[in-house]
Amino acid sequence: MGIVLGPNQYGKAENRVVRIYRDSLRHEIRDLNVSSALRGDFTDAHVSGDQSRVLPTDTQKNTIYAYAKQMDIDEIEHYALTLGRHFVDDVGPVEGARIEIEEYAWDRIRVDGHEHDHSFVRRGSDVHTTVVTVEGKGESQRAWVVSGLKDLVLLKSTGSEFWGYLKDDYTTLQETHDRVMATSLVARWRYRTVDLDWAKAYADIRQILLEKFATVHSLALQQTLYEMGRSVLDSHAEVAEIKLSAPNKHHFVVDLSPLGLDNPNEVFHADDRPYGLIETSVIRDDAPSSPQAWGTVPGFC
Numbered sequence: 001m002g003i004v005l006g007p008n009q010y011g012k013a014e015n016r017v018v019r020i021y022r023d024s025l026r027h028e029i030r031d032l033n034v035s036s037a038l039r040g041d042f043t044d045a046h047v048s049g050d051q052s053r054v055l056p057t058d059t060q061k062n063t064i065y066a067y068a069k070q071m072d073i074d075e076i077e078h079y080a081l082t083l084g085r086h087f088v089d090d091v092g093p094v095e096g097a098r099i100e101i102e103e104y105a106w107d108r109i110r111v112d113g114h115e116h117d118h119s120f121v122r123r124g125s126d127v128h129t130t131v132v133t134v135e136g137k138g139e140s141q142r143a144w145v146v147s148g149l150k151d152l153v154l155l156k157s158t159g160s161e162f163w164g165y166l167k168d169d170y171t172t173l174q175e176t177h178d179r180v181m182a183t184s185l186v187a188r189w190r191y192r193t194v195d196l197d198w199a200k201a202y203a204d205i206r207q208i209l210l211e212k213f214a215t216v217h218s219l220a221l222q223q224t225l226y227e228m229g230r231s232v233l234d235s236h237a238e239v240a241e242i243k244l245s246a247p248n249k250h251h252f253v254v255d256l257s258p259l260g261l262d263n264p265n266e267v268f269h270a271d272d273r274p275y276g277l278i279e280t281s282v283i284r285d286d287a288p289s290s291p292q293a294w295g296t297v298p299g300f301c
Contacts, residue, residue: 008042009096011037012058012060015065016034025118029120032076037100042054063087076128076198080099081143084099088141098295100132106120107123126151127151128147128148131146146297148187149187149206152206156213159217161178183246183247187209187244189242192287205239221278222280241282241283243281244279247277247278249271251270253267
């Protein structure tokens with residue numbers, strides 16, 4: 001029985017890139033967290049310590065910042081595709097690249113009813129994400145784009161039930177036809193193209209997710225996630241599949257009867273752990289499998 005080197009990659013993780021555009025008195029800001037990972041035949045680096053085929057991670061960091069200066073980061077998907085193609089096309093030993101980006105949104109501070117030109121306030125909790133994978137050189141090169149969001153905190157104060165579930169000797173949970181449903185959603189979707197108005201697609205998909213969470217009368221979080229994913233695929237032909245991960249942020253009704261008070265679903269105790277974790281994939285039945293796109297994307301079934 002022999003021992004061999006398995007799949008491997010290396011890169012520079014979590015490069016914080018804040019790009020300020022100062023072309024006019026009204027500044028623009030893009031706030032990103034960028035990670036790179038390169039793949040290829042790096043056997044000698046692992047087995048014998050020979051670094052002759054290794055592009056230093058510090059060089060990858062420098063490249064990320066240089067491209068932030070040299071190009072217009074209009075959309076993070078475009079920026080990630082450009083970086084990935086550079087590493088694969090211009091660095092000989094590199095056969096594949098994965099670029100992961102998180103974007104943190106900022107809004108302009110309003111002063112006397114007007115947006116300030118160069119002062120900003122960080123927007124809510126959710127984060128725009130993308131994972132771009134580029135593999136192969138020349139005409140055989142392929143690219144995949146998986147975009148999404150995370151930390152989208154949602155709550156509905158009614159319109160959610162949970163009953164009729166399997167019970168055994170250890171079941172103590174009481175059935176309910178009216179409960180608070182809350183989660184911190186992670187959603188990622190794989191596009192079937194690498195040529196798209198990324199910002200428009202993202203904004204529309206995010207809105208669909210919000211609207212379906214609000215309007216679906218939920219018999220289970222699983223049902224809600226499926227309807228959210230199905231609605232995205234119905235509305236966006238360019239999306240091949242979507243994966244959703246949702247912790248069930250439990251809200252339990254506080255028993256106020258010892259205090260002589262009624263509590264008709266008005267006062268709750270929010271429990272942050274333990275929590276149910278629901279994960280769902282919604283896929284077009286004619287969409288080809290693309291494991292390369294999801295290779296190191298964590299947190300999904």
